[in-house]
Amino acid sequence: MSAPSFLHTQLMPRGIRDPLVLGAMRAVPRHHFVPDALRANAYDDNPLPIGHDQTISQPYIVAYMTEALELGGGERVLEIGTGSGYQAAVLAEIVESVYTIEIVPALATEAAARLARMHYANVHVRLGDGHRGWPEAAPFDAIVVTAAPDHVPPALIEQLRPGGRMIVPVGGTDQELILIVKTETGAARRPVLPVRFVPMTGEAQRR
Numbered sequence: 001m002s003a004p005s006f007l008h009t010q011l012m013p014r015g016i017r018d019p020l021v022l023g024a025m026r027a028v029p030r031h032h033f034v035p036d037a038l039r040a041n042a043y044d045d046n047p048l049p050i051g052h053d054q055t056i057s058q059p060y061i062v063a064y065m066t067e068a069l070e071l072g073g074g075e076r077v078l079e080i081g082t083g084s085g086y087q088a089a090v091l092a093e094i095v096e097s098v099y100t101i102e103i104v105p106a107l108a109t110e111a112a113a114r115l116a117r118m119h120y121a122n123v124h125v126r127l128g129d130g131h132r133g134w135p136e137a138a139p140f141d142a143i144v145v146t147a148a149p150d151h152v153p154p155a156l157i158e159q160l161r162p163g164g165r166m167i168v169p170v171g172g173t174d175q176e177l178i179l180i181v182k183t184e185t186g187a188a189r190r191p192v193l194p195v196r197f198v199p200m201t202g203e204a205q206r207r
């Protein structure tokens, strides 16, 4: 399947409508983010392995999570779980800057090199444990988490600005995407979609 056609077969029929999200999904060449041996499958309607027991998420889920953030351009966004760098590139097409954290050293190095090669100068990649967030760059207008903890990391809520939105898969075998909207006094949470992500490792598993 080619890049333009997956918008019409996978994204729009499932309700992805935001022109900024559809434009970003059209613009980012997903085949550059998958292993060479899987290039022919890059636009398939499923996640794909990227090595180190990790995956690049299904295109629809990337679009869904991006749309849930209600971005308008100009935002500063934090991503936890860089993986291949694909979600970061999609965000970078829309917003001012993306801060993305990956815990597996080889994936962080590869994604940083890939994003630099592709001239995504507004993406900052850090090797580390995203459970702690990126305090020096906070607050963020939006946060997207692409590995599943069994609780919402408190540091991430702290690092979201009031009015900001976070989308995070939470759970073990059964997971839900939770949409969090931070208010001046707290944070409103609601489950929006059942999902299956790789677990968040590091501190998230020691609590």
Ligand SMILES: C[S@@+](CC[C@H](N)C(=O)[O-])C[C@H]1O[C@@H](n2cnc3c(N)ncnc32)[C@H](O)[C@@H]1O
Pocket (backbone or CB within 6 Å): 054, 055, 056, 057, 080, 081, 082, 083, 084, 085, 086, 087, 088, 101, 102, 103, 104, 107, 128, 129, 130, 131, 146, 147, 197, 198, 199, 200, 201, 202, 203, 204
């Ligand atoms: C589903 S993959 C992410 C897909 C990625 N967003 C992409 O577009 O390719 C989840 C990623 O989260 C990473 N991860 C897991 N626990 C983490 C943690 N505590 N901090 C940062 N990254 C973590 C994994 O190593 C993996 O690369």
